[in-house]
Amino acid sequence: MSECHPLARRALAALEPYIPGRSAEEVAERYGVGQVTKLGSNENPLGVSPRVRDAVVSALERVHHYPDPGCTRLRRRMAARLGVAADQLMISNGADNVLTCIGLAFLDPGDRCILGAPSYTAYPSLALLMGATPVEVPLRDWRFDVPAMAAAAAGAKVVIVCNPNNPTGTILSHDEMETLLRMVGRDTLVVVDEAYAEWVEDPEFPDTIALLRRHPNLLVLRTLSKIYGLAGLRVGYAVAAPELIACLDRVREPFPVDRLAQAAAEAVLDDEGYVWAAFQNNLAGKAFLSRALTELGLRHLPSQANFILVDLGRPADQLAERLMERGVIVRPGTLWRLPTWARITIGTPEDNARLVEALSAVLREA
Numbered sequence: 001m002s003e004c005h006p007l008a009r010r011a012l013a014a015l016e017p018y019i020p021g022r023s024a025e026e027v028a029e030r031y032g033v034g035q036v037t038k039l040g041s042n043e044n045p046l047g048v049s050p051r052v053r054d055a056v057v058s059a060l061e062r063v064h065h066y067p068d069p070g071c072t073r074l075r076r077r078m079a080a081r082l083g084v085a086a087d088q089l090m091i092s093n094g095a096d097n098v099l100t101c102i103g104l105a106f107l108d109p110g111d112r113c114i115l116g117a118p119s120y121t122a123y124p125s126l127a128l129l130m131g132a133t134p135v136e137v138p139l140r141d142w143r144f145d146v147p148a149m150a151a152a153a154a155g156a157k158v159v160i161v162c163n164p165n166n167p168t169g170t171i172l173s174h175d176e177m178e179t180l181l182r183m184v185g186r187d188t189l190v191v192v193d194e195a196y197a198e199w200v201e202d203p204e205f206p207d208t209i210a211l212l213r214r215h216p217n218l219l220v221l222r223t224l225s226k227i228y229g230l231a232g233l234r235v236g237y238a239v240a241a242p243e244l245i246a247c248l249d250r251v252r253e254p255f256p257v258d259r260l261a262q263a264a265a266e267a268v269l270d271d272e273g274y275v276w277a278a279f280q281n282n283l284a285g286k287a288f289l290s291r292a293l294t295e296l297g298l299r300h301l302p303s304q305a306n307f308i309l310v311d312l313g314r315p316a317d318q319l320a321e322r323l324m325e326r327g328v329i330v331r332p333g334t335l336w337r338l339p340t341w342a343r344i345t346i347g348t349p350e351d352n353a354r355l356v357e358a359l360s361a362v363l364r365e366a
């Protein structure tokens with residue numbers, strides 16, 4: 001832990017800056033590789049939707065005016081798609097920023113925040129930032145342990161479930177989610193982070209939007225960074241009871257989503273063809289990669305998301321370094337205390353083939 005400036009809040013002493021996946025630009029420059037295949041950050045590999053490009057270009061004309069602070073039109077369209085009321089939605093600068101708002105709105109110093117481990121690393125950081133106590137409940141067979149989470153949640157303020165879970169790609173089923181919600185008291189906020197929901201093929205995946213009707217303490221978190229391909233523009237949202245959304249509205253920035261991002265989000269929401277192509281590409285790519293990893297003798301977890309967690313059987317950060325020298329970025333598992341594992345995003349067929357070729361070569365060398 002590094003020393004903090006004496007002027008900093010005490011909570012900062014427990015925090016380390018978030019370590020993001022490497023960018024393509026950084027890897028290209030550092031390793032002198034012309035073409036970089038980025039499979040480290042779970043983005044949509046198909047590139048920008050043409051509809052988004054057009055919408056952003058026309059929105060550019062008006063960037064001298066502030067954006068709509070409440071994302072009125074986008075919120076109305078999202079609400080209609082989800083079958084909820086517009087006051088059940090809060091849209092912000094990426095799901096990460098919605099998480100920050102959840103912390104600001106609901107976590108007091110000393111509150112307990114129940115998390116699975118390994119899971120998305122922003123959750124414990126958020127709890128620590130607020131002076132709350134993150135309580136990590138180990139996954140069981142790589143899945144959230146519902147009874148253990150529910151037991152830990154007694155008297156806790158917030159529970160966060162990542163479904164599908166990053167980095168494992170595993171899910172909780174509808175029945176398991178209902179059980180968790182039944183076991184956790186109404187005085188505890190249950191946040192279900194569904195950043196990867198749109199990639200799921202398993203019909204047992206929970207319909208959390210329907211569950212909202214019966215669970216006023218449920219908050220569903222989603223993003224347009226993944227299947228909708230807007231990671232670089234930053235649009236995420238919360239769906240919950242209007243009373244919970246009103247709390248988020250009190251702490252959010254005045255203009256959390258810029259004009260270009262709002263225009264892009266409106267354009268891509270109805271772009272069924274783009275989303276369908278991404279989904280199909282992911283299904284095929286996941287099957288291809290899974291077969292290839294099996295042929296390489298590498299254990300990996302069945303995934304419902306757009307990434308696969310694989311045990312490389314040796315220090316993954318060193319192998320990731322070798323892969324970057326060959327222009328391929330993956331995410332080593334050090335972040336999740338899984339030092340021999342790596343998380344690999346499903347790419348285009350060309351990306352996947354390049355990954356397999358590079359991985360075979362570095363494993364041979366190792």
Ligand SMILES: Cc1ncc(COP(=O)(O)O)c(C=O)c1O
Nearest residue numbers: 094095096120166195223225236
């Ligand atoms: C589980 C999970 N939640 C939230 C986020 C953040 O999403 P956004 O890009 O909308 O901030 C990510 C990003 O990787 C994620 O994996």
